[in-house]
Amino acid sequence: MMERIDRKLGFLSALPLGIILVLSFLAPMVVVALFSIMPPKVFDLAHIPNFAAYSVFFDQGYYKSLLWSLGMALASTAILFVICWPLAYGMAKVFGRFSLILTIAVVMSLFVSENIRLFGWVLTLMKGGLFEGHLRALTGIGFDSPLYNTGIIIFGLVYVYLPFMLFPLAQGISMVPDDARQAAADLGATRWQILRQIDLPLAAPGIMVGSLLSFVLAAGALAESKILGGQAVIVIADDIETAFTFGQNWPLGAALSMILIVIIGGLAIFGVNRIDLDAIMGRKR
Amino acid sequence: MNPSRSTRIALYIYGVVTIAFLYLPLVSVGFASISKARYLSFPIKRYSTKWYGDALQSDTVRDLLFTSLKVAVIVTIISMVVAFFGALAFARYHWRYRTLFQKLILLPIFFPQTVLGLALLMWFNSVGIIPTWKTAIVAHLVWIAPIATLIVAIRAYSFDPALEEAARDMGAGTWTIFREITLPLLMPGIVSAGLFAFLLSWGNFPLSLFTTGADSTLPEWLYAKMVSGYSPLVPTLGVMSVVGSFLLILLAFSIAWLVRSVRESRAAENG
Numbered sequence: 001m002m003e004r005i006d007r008k009l010g011f012l013s014a015l016p017l018g019i020i021l022v023l024s025f026l027a028p029m030v031v032v033a034l035f036s037i038m039p040p041k042v043f044d045l046a047h048i049p050n051f052a053a054y055s056v057f058f059d060q061g062y063y064k065s066l067l068w069s070l071g072m073a074l075a076s077t078a079i080l081f082v083i084c085w086p087l088a089y090g091m092a093k094v095f096g097r098f099s100l101i102l103t104i105a106v107v108m109s110l111f112v113s114e115n116i117r118l119f120g121w122v123l124t125l126m127k128g129g130l131f132e133g134h135l136r137a138l139t140g141i142g143f144d145s146p147l148y149n150t151g152i153i154i155f156g157l158v159y160v161y162l163p164f165m166l167f168p169l170a171q172g173i174s175m176v177p178d179d180a181r182q183a184a185a186d187l188g189a190t191r192w193q194i195l196r197q198i199d200l201p202l203a204a205p206g207i208m209v210g211s212l213l214s215f216v217l218a219a220g221a222l223a224e225s226k227i228l229g230g231q232a233v234i235v236i237a238d239d240i241e242t243a244f245t246f247g248q249n250w251p252l253g254a255a256l257s258m259i260l261i262v263i264i265g266g267l268a269i270f271g272v273n274r275i276d277l278d279a280i281m282g283r284k285r
Numbered sequence: 286m287n288p289s290r291s292t293r294i295a296l297y298i299y300g301v302v303t304i305a306f307l308y309l310p311l312v313s314v315g316f317a318s319i320s321k322a323r324y325l326s327f328p329i330k331r332y333s334t335k336w337y338g339d340a341l342q343s344d345t346v347r348d349l350l351f352t353s354l355k356v357a358v359i360v361t362i363i364s365m366v367v368a369f370f371g372a373l374a375f376a377r378y379h380w381r382y383r384t385l386f387q388k389l390i391l392l393p394i395f396f397p398q399t400v401l402g403l404a405l406l407m408w409f410n411s412v413g414i415i416p417t418w419k420t421a422i423v424a425h426l427v428w429i430a431p432i433a434t435l436i437v438a439i440r441a442y443s444f445d446p447a448l449e450e451a452a453r454d455m456g457a458g459t460w461t462i463f464r465e466i467t468l469p470l471l472m473p474g475i476v477s478a479g480l481f482a483f484l485l486s487w488g489n490f491p492l493s494l495f496t497t498g499a500d501s502t503l504p505e506w507l508y509a510k511m512v513s514g515y516s517p518l519v520p521t522l523g524v525m526s527v528v529g530s531f532l533l534i535l536l537a538f539s540i541a542w543l544v545r546s547v548r549e550s551r552a553a554e555n556g
Contacts, residue, residue: 007378014380018389043410093288102304105307116314116504116527124313220399220400223491240403269388269392272395281438
């Protein structure tokens with residue numbers, strides 16, 4: 001009896017969100033896929049399909065933008081992992097009350113539009129900005145602005161996506177039992193050995209979710225390269241936007257989107273299939 | 286196996302430095318917003334609140350704020366309702382497609398928002414809907430409703446289904462159980478989900494970019510000005526938007542604190 005009610009209520013209560021996602025997430029994906037096989041520069045789907053837009057991807061060098069996006073996403077994910085690990089360890093095992101303060105501070109920063117935060121870095125780092133301006137006023141010596149190159153885009157990605165690495169990592173590390181680390185230490189394991197053979201494998205679910213999230217979000221990011229990078233590098237999201245706006249070539253934009261969607265979607269589905277949500281979110285029964 | 290004292294101190298310092306790193310750009314924006322000069326350069330020589338006056342009197346700014354507010358409020362209300370039911374399907378009930386549903390919810394969160402916005406633009410176009418601020422609501426919901434659902438689901442995981450079963454055994458119908466048991470138990474989760482929904486919608490830029498049509502939200506306008514050159518109103522409106530968000534969070538925390546202290550004093554009175 002309970003089970004039958006559960007089944008019915010489960011289905012019914014999934015309906016509102018399910019309908020939203022089918023109508024405004026899955027259906028648009030189908031439309032993108034269909035547009036990507038339309039001939040160039042059309043604005044509706046009533047044409048004979050061809051794969052012109054995909055061949056342009058190779059012919060006109062769009063794959064370079066994709067490689068830049070993926071490369072910078074990889075670099076920022078690796079950097080994020082290294083800088084977030086000690087902090088996540090602190091949050092999970094060392095900080096008491098400070099953990100809560102840190103969490104609130106990081107979450108609140110997420111509520112500030114990323115535009116405003118990136119713009120703040122421009123004001124901080126530009127020539128005559130917060131750093132250079134004050135340094136020059138004090139010492140008479142300025143420095144060249146570090147803005148508008150690849151390095152600063154990766155910096156921006158690291159800055160914006162830090163919370164998406166930090167929280168899953170902290171969650172992962174908190175799942176490493178203290179007993180296991182204690183036992184290893186008693187048996188004479190060095191710090192390095194404990195890290196490699198206890199912490200990293202046991203925190204693997206958190207590491208995977210964090211790395212996947214930051215990689216996927218960074219690969220599709222646009223604002224970092226536009227605002228901080230001054231378009232020193234054209235990223236794939238930039239190409240996609242241009243194809244839709246200035247280029248007025250929806251099929252090209254759709255094909256570029258599809259390539260990104262397949263890569264990102266593949267990674268996301270791979271990751272989502274490997275995590276047990278019930279366990280991570282604390283199921284009781 | 287506790288870390289040494291010096292390691293602990295180093296970790297605390299690292300934490301404080303991280304917070305400073307996260308908020309440093311906002312400090313620059315704050316200073317820029319009260320600089321008198323039209324073209325900003327540090328160190329700032331003369332301060333003035335002129336730009337705030339300009340911003341408050343501008344019709345454009347009023348329209349931007351109003352559009353952002355409309356979108357955020359409607360997104361919040363829909364997200365709270367959808368997340369309440371979604372969380373039950375996610376965490377509480379055992380039904381056939383539960384794991385599939387859980388995965389479907391995660392996908393939009395893992396998705397690049399700019400591309401999602403473009404996909405929606407094409408979809409609206411092919412079914413003949415002209416994008417306005419109303420379509421932006423749909424775009425925000427695709428990303429925000431799943432997040433809100435996860436937040437309520439955390440709360441739903443911690444509640445004891447025996448409470449509902451007991452009510453049913455005593456003859457309560459499905460609606461009565463929802464109203465009298467499930468909803469009050471999940472309420473804290475629903476309220477925080479609403480807070481998240483509002484703030485995420487208020488600050489969102491990549492989803493609005495392609496889905497607002499001729500209308501414009503505050504983050505969109507800021508972005509347009511940032512990439513096309515400097516305007517002294519950019520830092521000013523940036524600060525106003527941030528202060529607005531933080532005031533809302535402060536308000537939420539104080540209401541939560543009030544509710545708790547009222548409850549505690551009542552419990553004390555009733556012994």
